[in-house]
Structures are given as C-alpha cells and as structure tokens.
Amino acid sequence: MRRTSARLRLAGAMAVATAIATLGALTTAHGATAETPAPESVTTLSVGTPTGFGAGTTGGAGGSTVTVTNASQFTEAVNRSGALQVRVNGTINLGSMTRVSSNKTIIGVGNNGRITGSGLNVRQASNVIIQNLTFTGSNDDAINIEESTRIWVDHNTLSNAYDGLVDIKRGSDSITVSWNRVTNHDKTMLLGHSDSNGSQDRGKLRVSYHHNWYDGTKQRNPRVRFGNPVHVYNNYYGGVTSYGVASTVEAGVLVEGNYFENVRDPFHLGEGSSPGGSLVARNNHFVNSSTGQTGGSVRSIPYSYSLDNPSSVKSIVMNGAGAGRI
Template sequence: MRRTKASILLTLTAAAGLTLAGSVADSAAATPAHQQIALAGPADLVGWATQGGGTSGGGGAPPTTVTSASALTSALTASGAGVVRVSGTINCSGMLRVASNKSVLGNSGATLVGCGLNVSNASNVIIRNLTFRNWGDDAINVQYSTRVWIGNNTLSNGSDGAIDIKRASDFVTVSWNRVFSHDKTMLLGHSDDNGGEDRGHLRVTYHHNYFDGTNQRHPRVRFGNPVHVFNNFYRSVGGYGVASTEGAGVLVECNYFENTSDPYHLGEADSGPGTLVARNNHKVNSGAGQTGGSVASIPYSYSCDTPSQVKSIVTGGAGAGRVGV
C-alpha cells in the first residue's frame, strides 16, 4: 500500500553530544517508516532494539511451521537460533516461554487464543504478525530480557497486560501494533519497589502503535530513561495515554491524540512522578497533558512523521496482516 507524506528527520545521537533540544531538519531523502514496514527483517527495525548489538531473532535459520499448541511450545524453546512460523488458529493456555535467538512470525491470519508468550531470561527475540485474543495472563510478557522487537501484532480482549515489559529488560522496540477492546495495554516496569533492578534499564521505544479505544497504560512507565513514544495514534482513550512515574524519563513526540482527554501526565495512582517532555504532538478534541523536567538523549536515528498525518499512516499500517514476514 502506497501513501505519501512529508517527513521530518530527527537524528539525536548521544555520541555527537546532541540533546532533546537538538534541531529538527526536513529530509525528503529519509526513508519513511511506513515504507520501511514492507521489509521482512531487521532492516525496518527502529529504536532501542537496534542498540546493544541489535536484534535479528532467528536470522536465516530454516523456518519451522507450527499449527498446534504442543508444536508451538516445542519450537519456542528449542535450542539454538530458530524461525517459528505460526499458521492458523491455535487454542492454548498459560504463558508459553520463548527462548533466545527466536523469530516468532505469523503467517496470514495466524492467531493465538487463550495464551500468551513469555520472553523470560532471553535475548534477541522477534515477535511479529500475530493476532492475540482472550489471553488469561499477558499476551506478551518480557522480563530479564534484552534486544526484543514486538511488531505488527493485533491484540484484544485479554485478561491483563497486552504487552508488558519489566524486571531489568532493556533494548526493546514495540512498533506498529494495534490494541482494541482492552483495558491495560502496555506496562513498563511492574512495581514501585523494583528500582534496584530497573534503574539504568527499561529503555524501550514505542512507535506507530494504534491504541484503538483502549483505557490505560500507553505506556505506563517506571524508572526507564529515556523511553521514547513517537508517531503513535491514540483514538478515544478512556483513561489516560502516557504516564511517567518513579523517576522515569519519557519523550512523547509526533503522536496523534484524538478524543483523548488525558494524553499524558506525571505520576499514576500510588507511583510518584517521573519526567516527561512532549513536543510536536497533534491533538483533536484532546486535553493539554502534563509535562515536567528533562529526559536523557535518544541515541539512535529515526524518522518522525508529520504529526497531522500520523492517524492515516498508523491506521493504514498497524496490526497483523500489514507486513510480509
């Protein structure tokens, strides 16, 4: 699907000494994120998952196609690098552990009903192009893990978190996902008491996600700094968009908020405030939001879509079935 847009390139490189006050330059030569999405591998990866050595999942390992819960469970925990291709609808329960160096990719229409994926004590994992429904715990849980990319999934009607990241996890990108008919969307940092593990970690990028009438945690952030939230579309969010808490530092930029009375704020429930910098966001019938403090520099290059065009770009590209894998 071809779409046109004006693109602005934001290149914020810590090594070059740039900060969040760095310049914003027009760059027609930059590859738009919605065109990059058509690629099948790490070439279209943006954000924190490009750091720490990068994220390639199973790489070029021969794929294993699974059509049952038992086959999926075995393939996810097999030793060595692996590409697991999910086909059809799999009914399952509980949390299925994903080992290191795995790509979990959905064929067209691939759906997991009743279970979630647990990326625990793992590194170098990709999860893409899956539909999750009616999970009993989390749809995707990431803990004690690094270099993880979660992209182009559709998630709805689950029990707890859609995509939760916690316990010192680091270098994660969450991109081009659609969440609807759900309450607790994306939690980053599970507890106010876990700062000893989490400070200096929980560095995550959230971009081009479609929060479609969901309620809260888009994301709810503890401790991580910088956490980068850009080019997401928030439609009729019931509770709040982004919350920065417990000393976290969150950059919220180039997003589109529609019918969202509380787009972002500091602190949440019993959690104390973090810091939050907001810039270049587009708002339609939405609140002003709360900001405060400064945020650490973003160490990677990225292309920030024109905020007023983010709605059309994200609704046209987010979710399962929108990328060939």
C-alpha cells in the same frame, strides 16, 4: 523512517516470498511427524528491521524454519535452543503462558497466525522477534517480557487479555514496540512492574514505542517506571478513555510527534500511588483532546530517527498498524 514506504513493502514482500519458496512439507525426507515440523532452510522471515532501542534484533535469522499449526508444535519450537524461525499458520490455543527462548523469530503466515487462550513469556531471553500475529483472549498477559534484551514486537493485533497486552519489566532493556494495533483492553502496556524494583530497573527499561494504534484502550499506553529515556513517538491515540502515557517513579519519557484524538488525558506525571517521573512533550497533534501534563527533563535519545509529520500520523498508522499489514 516510515515502515509503510513502497521500498520497504517491496523488500519485505521479496523476503517473505523467498522464504516461502524454500518451505517444504511437514513430512519429508527429514522424517518429521505432524507433531515435529521439518526444518526448512531460510535466511530470514521477519519483514523490515527494527528502529529505536531494539535496533539490531535479528531473532532467528540464519536458523532453520518450522511451520506450526497447533499448540504442541508451537510450544516445542519457541522453547527450542538455538536460532529458529517459527511460522504460525492457524490458531494456536495455549493453556498457559508459553516460554520463548533466545534467538527466535515468531511470525504469522498472512492473516492466519493467531494466539489465543494464553500468551507468550519472553523471560531471561535475548534477540526475539514477534511479528504479524493476532493475540486475543489470554488468561494472563498477551506478551510478557522480563529480564530480557533485544526484543522487537512488531505489526501485531492484540486485544482482550486478562492482564496486560505487552508488559515489559524486571530489568528488560533495548526493546522496540512498533506498528501494533491494540484495542478492547484496559491495562494495555506496562513498563516496570513495581516502585520497589529500582535496583534491577535503573539504567534499563529503555523502550521505543512507535507507530502503534491505541484504538479505544483505557490506560497504560504505556505506564512507565524507571526507564529513562523511553521514547513514545508517532503513535495514534484514538478514543483512549482514561489516559495515554503516565511517567512515574524516576522515569523519563519523551512523547513526540503523536496524534491524540478524543483523548481527555493524553499524558501525565504519577499514577495511583506512584510518584511522578519526568515527561517532555513536543510536536504532538491534538484533536478534541487536552494538552497533557509535563515536567522535568529526559535523557537524550541515543539513536537517529525520522519523524512523520504529526498531523499525518493518524492516516499513516491506521493504514499500516496491526497484523496482516507487513
């Protein structure tokens, strides 16, 4: 289902408007100081619902809401126990990777939510939504996910990190990465960190990547180990300079309904010292790009989904992906 449909945009706008209407000042009868934002009653702030493997992720829905404007407020909020919705209004300059605990929604306010300096560490957590944020200039990953389940990374703009932009590893599972724009980066999205981690990763690392805009990135869009099936569908690859998708050790990747433009190597088996996995490609659209390498079989996708016409994916994704587009 297209996330940019008029119905979903209207529903999303109403949800955000309802949420914002309930927000109070940071210093109110709750007695909060500028360093401890006041809780604000709200049902949900995230826009839309995840499809794919991350379906059912609700984040901090049902919890209270805080609005944060600096790093100390942000760090305290995202690591707090219990359900919480965190509105990011301004630039949050982090000095190191910041732990995110379970049952959190982290969402940017309009075009104002920015994370710089370092990134988010979603570790040993479940039920987390990261939406409508701009990540740039991390001294590590922009978003690292490990030993975690039910995660939705949606409608963010990510660039220029020291390591990965969205890395998923160490037995993480049931994740959707959707409608993100990634640019100005080398090693974009890693799924599974080591060929020797099969005992933890087999049967897990099931991730849906859909409607993302890989805008002139270099490689790992994504690079996959062990996950089977992994579903890469309806993404736009524009000017990717090394390769798009790599299926390596024991992975099974379905590459479906994507638009590849000016991509010399859209997808292949094996990468570096990692042996080849399996990759099935179908219904992709190629413009000035090779047709890629396939082989082996992939487990059936266990959920229902609708594909956009591959030839329309470029315009759909360019008009809908990234922060500020929900």
